[in-house]
Amino acid sequence: MEEVIKVWPASIEPLAIRIGCVLLSSFFLCSANVHAQQVEGCPWLNRATAAGVLGGDVRLTVTHPEKDQIEQINGAPADATCEFKLLIGTPGTILRIAVHTLQDHKKDFGAYLALCGSSGHRLFGVGNEAIACVVQNDQGEVTQQVIARVRERAFLFTWSMPKPKPGSSEKDLQTIRDKVQNMTEQIAGSLF
Amino acid sequence: MIQSHEIRRRLQRTMLWTGTILLLVLSFTPRTIMTPVRGAQSSSQATGNANAYPQTTDNSKAYPQSQSGSPVYAPTQVVPHIPLPHERQEWADKVRDSYNFSILKDNISLPGNAQVEGGDFIQPGAFPTAQYCGHCHQEAYSQWREALHSNSFRTPFYRTSVNIVINTKGIQFSRHCDSCHNPIAVLSGGLTQNSIVDRTFDQDGLTCMTCHSISSVQSTLGNGGYVMGVPAVMTDTNGKRIPGEVPYADILTHPDWHAKAVMRPLLQQPEFCASCHKANLPNSLNDYKWIRAFTAYDEWQNSKFSQRNPLTFYQADFKTCQGCHMERQPISLPEPGAKHGTFVSHRWLAGNTASPFYYGFDEQLKKTIAFLKSGNYLNVDLFGIRINGQQQIVAPLGSKGYSLKPDDTVEVSVVIQNKNIGHSLIPEVRDLYEAWVEFEAKDVTTGKTIYHSGFMKPDGSLDERAHSFTNRPVNEGGTFVDNHKVWTIHSVAYDNTVAAGRSVLVRYEFKVPLGTAHAVVITAKVNYRHLRRSYTDNIFGKDDYPDYPIIEIAARTRTMHIGNNEPEPADTHDNPEWMRWNNLGVSYLDQFQYAEAIDAFDHVIKLRPDYADGYTNLALTNLGWEKFSSARAELEKALQLSPDNARALYYMALIERRSGSNKEEIADLKKVVEMYPDSVDARRELGISYYQSRNSAAAMEQFKALQRIDPDNLTAHYNLSLLYRRAGMKNEAKEQAALFATKKIDPGAPTYSSDFLRRHPEISTESIPWHIHSDMRDDPKDASLPSQGTRDGGSH
Numbered sequence: 001m002e003e004v005i006k007v008w009p010a011s012i013e014p015l016a017i018r019i020g021c022v023l024l025s026s027f028f029l030c031s032a033n034v035h036a037q038q039v040e041g042c043p044w045l046n047r048a049t050a051a052g053v054l055g056g057d058v059r060l061t062v063t064h065p066e067k068d069q070i071e072q073i074n075g076a077p078a079d080a081t082c083e084f085k086l087l088i089g090t091p092g093t094i095l096r097i098a099v100h101t102l103q104d105h106k107k108d109f110g111a112y113l114a115l116c117g118s119s120g121h122r123l124f125g126v127g128n129e130a131i132a133c134v135v136q137n138d139q140g141e142v143t144q145q146v147i148a149r150v151r152e153r154a155f156l157f158t159w160s161m162p163k164p165k166p167g168s169s170e171k172d173l174q175t176i177r178d179k180v181q182n183m184t185e186q187i188a189g190s191l192f
Numbered sequence: 193m194i195q196s197h198e199i200r201r202r203l204q205r206t207m208l209w210t211g212t213i214l215l216l217v218l219s220f221t222p223r224t225i226m227t228p229v230r231g232a233q234s235s236s237q238a239t240g241n242a243n244a245y246p247q248t249t250d251n252s253k254a255y256p257q258s259q260s261g262s263p264v265y266a267p268t269q270v271v272p273h274i275p276l277p278h279e280r281q282e283w284a285d286k287v288r289d290s291y292n293f294s295i296l297k298d299n300i301s302l303p304g305n306a307q308v309e310g311g312d313f314i315q316p317g318a319f320p321t322a323q324y325c326g327h328c329h330q331e332a333y334s335q336w337r338e339a340l341h342s343n344s345f346r347t348p349f350y351r352t353s354v355n356i357v358i359n360t361k362g363i364q365f366s367r368h369c370d371s372c373h374n375p376i377a378v379l380s381g382g383l384t385q386n387s388i389v390d391r392t393f394d395q396d397g398l399t400c401m402t403c404h405s406i407s408s409v410q411s412t413l414g415n416g417g418y419v420m421g422v423p424a425v426m427t428d429t430n431g432k433r434i435p436g437e438v439p440y441a442d443i444l445t446h447p448d449w450h451a452k453a454v455m456r457p458l459l460q461q462p463e464f465c466a467s468c469h470k471a472n473l474p475n476s477l478n479d480y481k482w483i484r485a486f487t488a489y490d491e492w493q494n495s496k497f498s499q500r501n502p503l504t505f506y507q508a509d510f511k512t513c514q515g516c517h518m519e520r521q522p523i524s525l526p527e528p529g530a531k532h533g534t535f536v537s538h539r540w541l542a543g544n545t546a547s548p549f550y551y552g553f554d555e556q557l558k559k560t561i562a563f564l565k566s567g568n569y570l571n572v573d574l575f576g577i578r579i580n581g582q583q584q585i586v587a588p589l590g591s592k593g594y595s596l597k598p599d600d601t602v603e604v605s606v607v608i609q610n611k612n613i614g615h616s617l618i619p620e621v622r623d624l625y626e627a628w629v630e631f632e633a634k635d636v637t638t639g640k641t642i643y644h645s646g647f648m649k650p651d652g653s654l655d656e657r658a659h660s661f662t663n664r665p666v667n668e669g670g671t672f673v674d675n676h677k678v679w680t681i682h683s684v685a686y687d688n689t690v691a692a693g694r695s696v697l698v699r700y701e702f703k704v705p706l707g708t709a710h711a712v713v714i715t716a717k718v719n720y721r722h723l724r725r726s727y728t729d730n731i732f733g734k735d736d737y738p739d740y741p742i743i744e745i746a747a748r749t750r751t752m753h754i755g756n757n758e759p760e761p762a763d764t765h766d767n768p769e770w771m772r773w774n775n776l777g778v779s780y781l782d783q784f785q786y787a788e789a790i791d792a793f794d795h796v797i798k799l800r801p802d803y804a805d806g807y808t809n810l811a812l813t814n815l816g817w818e819k820f821s822s823a824r825a826e827l828e829k830a831l832q833l834s835p836d837n838a839r840a841l842y843y844m845a846l847i848e849r850r851s852g853s854n855k856e857e858i859a860d861l862k863k864v865v866e867m868y869p870d871s872v873d874a875r876r877e878l879g880i881s882y883y884q885s886r887n888s889a890a891a892m893e894q895f896k897a898l899q900r901i902d903p904d905n906l907t908a909h910y911n912l913s914l915l916y917r918r919a920g921m922k923n924e925a926k927e928q929a930a931l932f933a934t935k936k937i938d939p940g941a942p943t944y945s946s947d948f949l950r951r952h953p954e955i956s957t958e959s960i961p962w963h964i965h966s967d968m969r970d971d972p973k974d975a976s977l978p979s980q981g982t983r984d985g986g987s988h
Contacts, residue, residue: 190351
């Protein structure tokens, strides 16, 4: 019987197989997630700014819609969703920016505005138009939400955070509102 | 009047001479000098400055005091790298790891000119925030928050332009714009791919501690030509600056140490403003060549308010940029910096109504509008009329009687004087800002419009045939650069600005309708809109935003009765009669209509025989007309009336040069330079006089002085390159020759303009000085014909 020639010591064999598997699965994972990893940074808000606002290191994921992208003028970045997740500190803190190009903003933007319902109030200095509102779920988690438009592009900004601690002062809330204003100004600014 | 073929002939002759001179320069310039324009720019930028100014880091040397004790601006340079405190060094190393230097290794701001003490990146947190300052300086904070400086980066009007640079050329090129619009972003290393800089400071644009930290100005080159000091709000007992924020209690204990840290004398100097209110497009940005963008500072320097220019038509008290745009106002909030209940305005009121309109800053908007309407900045003069093409003009209107009847053709001469603006009408980015003349003639009885120019079209854009004070930069395809893609600009097809102190003549023509029963009322206004409609369309999308404000800056109305019109009393805002004629003369002079200018200035002399400038104006016209002996006689008369009149001496020197009287020429120019040491024109001409008399050392001294005043001066670059070479200063000669080569106009550039003008006859007509606005001449070519009254009155 012909002897199988081993090119590595027997002790290394399982390790090599494991590494091979990891590489192989990484390849498939990477291929499947190719859209998600196309852009390293978020075109409208950089990671350092998000980290500064959220108060710690963040993980950024950028995803692009499956459907055909509408070409933007002057090389402006294509539609995408950026998600910044706080890595340490308050769990559940996520900041998301979803940018969509509308076919007919006069017709389509109304559906976006409806996401704030009647609680929305106008934000000055953000895009062509913007409204802000606060959404609270059954668990008491709070989402700061801004719906805005720059020309024919809409963006939905959400900042989810855990239930506020009892006794949060008006000053704390104002700080959050100021941060929301600052970030949405930046996003709109980048979309102009 | 000079006929158009004569002007063409003169232009051709000038071009021929210019071409010959350029050829000579090219022939005699070593190849190494003429090579890479990019290299030329880089070599100057490597030292941080195009000019070899002595290095100064000691502030006491940077701000020498004049004899009167007021600080005097002196250009300075920053030492590139010095040992940095640990925290800053760590930050700088971290940023440098991934920073895209792109253009020149170790220069963090190119294609902008911003520099920072220490010569390396600085942490954004080193700048105390506006909120920190606003804790005590509440009035300053509230004004600043609504002002343009705090919104210099975030406005859609700016972001739309800078985003195009970022998305098409790369974020590193935005350092050109952000050296002024967002200095912290530039100097902290935020303008690079995958930046690690937290940009929350963007919202504050030019925050308190950007201006109040600037330690010196490199030169008046602009493009952010400042040197940012390490921000400090306090000094210690020895006057040493303490970086960063300090407890308020410390400031309150030693307010004098606080003042010493933040109130450098430079803040009150016009050169401080020059670092950003002057800009060029360097070849490192446009891959083409150096192009002047705007020069608000130079315009001020040439205006009567600087008292540095002997050649202005009128005189005024000295007034800086800050004098107009930071006037003291009563305070309404606590302000430790206030004196006697007033504080220098931190609103920097000017022409921008767009930003306060967008942000809903009602107070800023209201004050901006009031500012534009105040100050007697412009004078609109319905100067005269010609009826049915008569040779004789009825002028000045109000002083002379005339008769009018239905079916008469009326040509109205409107003189717009840039009376009290310390810069041009309109300044800076006149491809975006819009000022124009709106002229309307109406039947008083029916209210029906007979003729209207400068109206708003239904889509919100301006009547293309309006007389506007805008410009038209074009790209290499001869297309208007509509969205401020400044790096694509190759030429300016048309620039109809009115320089400070000068006047422009605008002509309108209409026919009095047959049924007109009583009178026709004519109105001329100068309107201003910030910004042009097509630009706001680019920003917000067409028809998707409210109309931006249109402000009437100045206006004049007169009623022309059917039948006899008797003289009427002058309005309180009207200029005196001699000045009305004088402004007309200035307008004609700028339109090359020398005979008419002479006639206008003759009226001035008749009304004010003791007015020396009246004779100088006549001489200036005759100089242009090449009637040198007449000019000499008039200047002699001016000097008789005012023996040390610098303006007359200057023009006399030019006549003496022509007659070969070199000694007299130099003596006169020396006198002018003694009286006006910062006069660009006098320094230039004296340099030329010395050069022609082979006094190289004296010529060099003048051109160096000229370069200190105007670092972009082509004559200085050209002559210094020759003089340095003769003196064996090869490197200096090379640098000056290279700067001349990159800054001189591309001889091919006018072809881009021609392409544009061929496609836009309405602008082509506007670009001819003596055009007439009329609905009676539908073919634009007709509108460019001389007026009926002057058609037969040729000067030659």
